Amino acid sequence: MSEDEIEAHVIAEARDDIVPEFDGEFPVVITGLRNTFGEQVVHDNLDLKVRRGEILGVVGGSGTGKSVLMRSIIGLQIPDEGDIEVFGIEITHGDPDEAVGVRNRWGVLFQGGALFSTLTVGENVEVPLKQFYPELDPELMHEIARYKVVLSGLPEDATAKFPSELSGGMKKRAGLARALALDPELLFLDEPTAGLDPIGAARFDELTRELADTLGLTVFLITHDLDTLYAICDRVAVLADHKVIAVGTIPELLESDHPWIQEYFNGPRGRAAQESGERARSMDKQDNTGD
Ligand SMILES: Nc1ncnc2c1ncn2[C@@H]1O[C@H](COP(=O)(O)OP(=O)(O)OP(=O)(O)O)[C@@H](O)[C@H]1O
Ligand SMILES: [Mg+2]
Numbered sequence: 001m002s003e004d005e006i007e008a009h010v011i012a013e014a015r016d017d018i019v020p021e022f023d024g025e026f027p028v029v030i031t032g033l034r035n036t037f038g039e040q041v042v043h044d045n046l047d048l049k050v051r052r053g054e055i056l057g058v059v060g061g062s063g064t065g066k067s068v069l070m071r072s073i074i075g076l077q078i079p080d081e082g083d084i085e086v087f088g089i090e091i092t093h094g095d096p097d098e099a100v101g102v103r104n105r106w107g108v109l110f111q112g113g114a115l116f117s118t119l120t121v122g123e124n125v126e127v128p129l130k131q132f133y134p135e136l137d138p139e140l141m142h143e144i145a146r147y148k149v150v151l152s153g154l155p156e157d158a159t160a161k162f163p164s165e166l167s168g169g170m171k172k173r174a175g176l177a178r179a180l181a182l183d184p185e186l187l188f189l190d191e192p193t194a195g196l197d198p199i200g201a202a203r204f205d206e207l208t209r210e211l212a213d214t215l216g217l218t219v220f221l222i223t224h225d226l227d228t229l230y231a232i233c234d235r236v237a238v239l240a241d242h243k244v245i246a247v248g249t250i251p252e253l254l255e256s257d258h259p260w261i262q263e264y265f266n267g268p269r270g271r272a273a274q275e276s277g278e279r280a281r282s283m284d285k286q287d288n289t290g291d
Helices: 003-008 010-016 066-073 096-103 121-132 138-151 156-160 168-179 198-215 226-232 250-254 259-266 268-289
Strands: 028-037 040-050 055-060 081-086 106-109 186-190 218-222 235-240 243-248
Touching: 028 066, 040 066, 040 081, 040 243, 055 066, 055 198, 055 226, 066 081, 066 186, 066 218, 106 168, 121 138, 121 156, 121 168, 138 156, 138 168, 168 186, 168 198, 186 198, 198 218, 198 226, 226 268, 235 250, 235 259, 243 250, 243 259, 250 259, 259 268
Parallel strands: 055 218, 055 235, 106 186, 186 218
Antiparallel strands: 028 040, 028 081, 235 243
């Protein structure tokens, strides 16, 4: 194992002393969730289970409550009703001390990135490290931050840059580096490819898939990007009518006759994404067989 790899796992090992890695089938289980803002009902009786090791795409029209759902899972939005278990621990009305114990096992890339503009990329990555492991040697913290920056596909010298000095795509990667700071088992990405050009978006997708496979992550991926769904998601959950109306592989969803699902996957953009996905797969096949 290289020195970098050893450093990369310092956090995971420190944590393993306290909390064993989750080995159940569903790291996230949501039952009967209800969220309202005043008169507005966002979620009502919403159920969802996220399977360990999958990339779950979460789709739905703008304002259907995808971000609110994510915020509920990570404890930033207290629901009116319902239960949310993460790694088998009740987040919403369980023991607060226990809930703190799971908070360092997920990483979050918020919609829009939300980097601290007065901190460098490296310092941004160190924020969660300082929060959860303040006793960690500062030099080791810098090393871990540099490693996560490179792992996220940025050049090492981006560590010392401020967010204002980065392109949109680089900011997303910096946000990803911060989300990976604590060696998470569960990664939340809220529209990670929004605003990226198609090539940048495809590269970000590939990176997500690669990280999920190599680090064994479970990924909750909110997206509007049909190409992302076809390219890297194992299953897709669809939000409409205040709940998750369907969850499954894309072929499974195509069998649904719900109008939003039909419109989304079988509308012109849906068909184009489907065809481009098929083209990419057939080219892969040709590459692999050397034809
Ligand atoms: N803190 C809040 N206070 C009041 N209303 C809110 C709050 N957060 C979200 N909402 C409302 O809840 C609804 C769902 O918001 P949410 O951000 O989850 O949508 P979304 O599905 O993520 O949409 P988009 O695809 O545009 O990101 C919206 O109508 C929004 O205005
Ligand atoms: Mg949103």
